[in-house]
Structures are given as C-alpha cells and as structure tokens.
Amino acid sequence: MTPMTTKLTGAIALLMLSTAVGHAEPFKIAVSNSYIGNEWRVQMINFMQAYADKALKDKVVLTVDNSGTDAQKQIAVLSDMIASGANAILVNPASDTALNSVIEEACAQGITVIAFDQPVTAPCAYVVAVDFNEIGRIHAQWLADALGGKGNVIINRGVSGFPADTNMNAGMTGVLAKYPDIKVVAEVYGKWDNAVSQQELTKALTANPEVDGILNQYGTYGALQALLNLDRPLVAMSGQGENGWRQAMLQYKDKGLKGVSAGDPAVIGAYALKVAADILSGNPPADKRVAVPVPTVSTDTLKPGVNVFPDLPPTLDADSEIPGANLGLKIADGMKK
Structure with a gap:
C-alpha cells in the first residue's frame, strides 16, 4: 500500500466514523421562529428552552430568533444562522416555499434543517408537524x-x-x-x-x-x-x-x-428539538417527514392538573406532552417568561 493510499484510506475511515457518531457536543442549535404574537407561540418557545435545560443540559447551545411574518426577514435571519456555524436550524416558517433557497444553502453546508409546526417544501429539510x-x-x-x-x-x-x-x-x-x-x-x-x-x-x-x-x-x-x-x-x-x-x-x-x-400542541417545538439532537447524535428518524401524534382528550378523560388546568389562564395550550415522545415537561415549563 502506498503512502497516498494509506492517507486516503485513513481519511475515508475518519469520515465514516464522524458520520456514524454525529457532531461533537455541545451542539449549536438555532431556532428561527416567525410569528410570536400569541400565547401559543410564546409557550412553544418556552417549552423548547425548558427541554434544552432539562433534557439536553450541557449537550446543546440553543439560540432563538423571532423574525415576524415577513419571509424576507426570516431569510436574512437564516443566512446569519448559517454564517454563525450552527449544526442545526429549527425553523417555524413564515412561508412554505419562500425559504427554500436559503434552506438548501444550509443543507449544502452540512447543516441539519428541521421545519416544525408548519412544513416547507425544500426536499432536504426534515418536517416535524401534525397532520x-x-x-x-x-x-x-x-x-x-x-x-x-x-x-x-x-x-x-x-x-x-x-x-x-x-x-x-x-x-x-x-x-x-x-x-x-x-x-x-x-x-x-x-x-x-x-x-x-x-x-x-x-x-x-x-x-x-x-x-x-x-x-x-x-x-x-x-x-x-x-x-x-x-x-x-x-x-x-x-x-x-x-x-x-x-x-x-x-x-x-x-x-x-x-x-x-x-389539536396542534405548543410543545411541538420541544419535540422538534429532541429530533434535532437525535440527528446530530447520529440517530436520524427513518423518514424526513416526522408525523407528530395528536394529543386527544375527551370529556371522559379529563384529569385536572394533568390535561386541564382550572386555575390557569384559558388561553394556554393545555398539552405539555406528545404521545410516545417522553419529553418530561410540565405545563409550568411553557409559562416561563
């Protein structure tokens, strides 16, 4: 075996190893949220931050940007996130199509992109959303x-x-x-x-x-x-x-x-963060489209303090868990300001 062959073989082995084990911790994960004008979105961000603190402590560095409903502003934010060296970008998009070019740019640079709550049509992006x-x-x-x-x-x-x-x-x-x-x-x-x-x-x-x-x-x-x-x-x-x-x-x-x-639970952002951490650890989901199970409660299954909160504001989203996700969050985690 020649020295050049040895170097090439070693490089391939190193690439295969890095792919298998994923990125090095702590992962740099950036969240690009569009609209922040209702309590559901505030809860969504609070749940994400709580999940990062509780389940991913010392494993992720989480940053959040709320850019509003203007897709062009969100494109500029995403460009900044790419330049900052993010390992993953989680985006709640202002448009399902307008962000595609910047998302494809992120993917081309090896950045994992996950659209959550609302889908995007960029083929390289993961989508974490309810149906x-x-x-x-x-x-x-x-x-x-x-x-x-x-x-x-x-x-x-x-x-x-x-x-x-x-x-x-x-x-x-x-x-x-x-x-x-x-x-x-x-x-x-x-x-x-x-x-x-x-x-x-x-x-x-x-x-x-x-x-x-x-x-x-x-x-x-x-x-x-x-x-x-x-x-x-x-x-x-x-x-x-x-x-x-x-x-x-x-x-x-x-x-x-x-x-x-x-309905569509505000805790979906935390679930998307869980998926992102799994991908960066070398454990991606089987499909690019991750279907989020819908939390469902009927009159017969109401449990005060668990899935309905008589002493809390009526405007809150009452779900702090997604079936099968085991996020370990409580309703109070979504209320932190």
Whole structure:
C-alpha cells in the first residue's frame, strides 16, 4: 500500500466514523421562529428552552430568533444562522416555499434543517408537524360516534384559503361523508377566534333550531357561549387544545356537555428539538417527514392538573406532552417568561 493510499484510506475511515457518531457536543442549535404574537407561540418557545435545560443540559447551545411574518426577514435571519456555524436550524416558517433557497444553502453546508409546526417544501429539510387532515378526522369521527351516526351539524371553520383550514375541513368532511344521516346544516368561518366564532354561530344557531353537534376548528369557547346565550341545549362539540375549552368541558360535563379536544400542541417545538439532537447524535428518524401524534382528550378523560388546568389562564395550550415522545415537561415549563 502506498503512502497516498494509506492517507486516503485513513481519511475515508475518519469520515465514516464522524458520520456514524454525529457532531461533537455541545451542539449549536438555532431556532428561527416567525410569528410570536400569541400565547401559543410564546409557550412553544418556552417549552423548547425548558427541554434544552432539562433534557439536553450541557449537550446543546440553543439560540432563538423571532423574525415576524415577513419571509424576507426570516431569510436574512437564516443566512446569519448559517454564517454563525450552527449544526442545526429549527425553523417555524413564515412561508412554505419562500425559504427554500436559503434552506438548501444550509443543507449544502452540512447543516441539519428541521421545519416544525408548519412544513416547507425544500426536499432536504426534515418536517416535524401534525397532520391537520388527521386532526379533522379525529374531530369528526368522535362527533359521529357521539351522535350515533345521525343528526344535524354545524361546521365552524378557520380562515378561508389557509392550508390548515382547508386540510382540517377535508378531514372532517371525509369522515362525515360516510354517515348519510349526519346533515351539515350550516358552515361558518369563525377565523380561529372565540369572539368571531360566537358571533357567527349565534347567527347559524338562530337560523337552525335543531342542531345536535358542532365541529370547531378553533373558537370552541365562543361556540359554547353562543349556545348558553341563546339558552339552547348543550350539544356535542369538538375543539383544539386550548385550556379554556377543556375548562368548559370540565365545568359543564354534568350539565350534558360532551366534547373532544385535539389539536396542534405548543410543545411541538420541544419535540422538534429532541429530533434535532437525535440527528446530530447520529440517530436520524427513518423518514424526513416526522408525523407528530395528536394529543386527544375527551370529556371522559379529563384529569385536572394533568390535561386541564382550572386555575390557569384559558388561553394556554393545555398539552405539555406528545404521545410516545417522553419529553418530561410540565405545563409550568411553557409559562416561563
């Protein structure tokens, strides 16, 4: 064997070894968050920082940047993260397509990129997200079972044209199509807002005196207020993971309210951080698309202090764990400022 061959063989062996064991700790992980204007996003960041402190202490150096809804600003932030020598970038994107070029640049430099909560279309990026179509299916199947496969239903949608609304509604209507005795008597756009949902459902309930169930993408507490203000019987309803909806489920359980709560959990950022640390340690997931199981709670499975918090603000997302993830976080971890 020649000296050149020996050097080449050694270099290949070193490359194979570094690939097998991943990057050296502590990993430099940068988080690029877009919108930070609601409590869900604040919780998301708090959960990520808590997971880094608790589960990844001395293993990661975590930095966070909130750039707002302007995709161009987020592109500039991502460029800075590349230049800083990050090992991994976690991005909650302002756009599913506008960031692709800078994401591809990061990948070309050996940086692991994970889009979480919302997907991107750059092929090199991992995506850690719930399936909004699946959330819609969970809501609708629960309601169909609660109604015994028949009844009049109102659908309270989100914001027209947004992918989350389109996908969640497709999941709902796909399930309802299997039940010909369930009739959709009204469809409203509550814009994922309690006040708008209350206003729109008040009109729909007034126009439809016989309603047996309401499918809510969000704004479930507003839907409940519409029923109460009209002195209508409490009907089976679905909603996402907001603490206020679960508080209402608990409060009105003995008055006939049946409900399910299933949605996109704020703790998803911590789960994405866990995936990033695994990848950098040489243990990547089997697929680029990591499906996040949807935390689901019904009226029958409410547990105060575990998945509903009577003494905490109704605006909180009530989930601090993702099924099977074993993150080890508590609701208080998402409330740190």
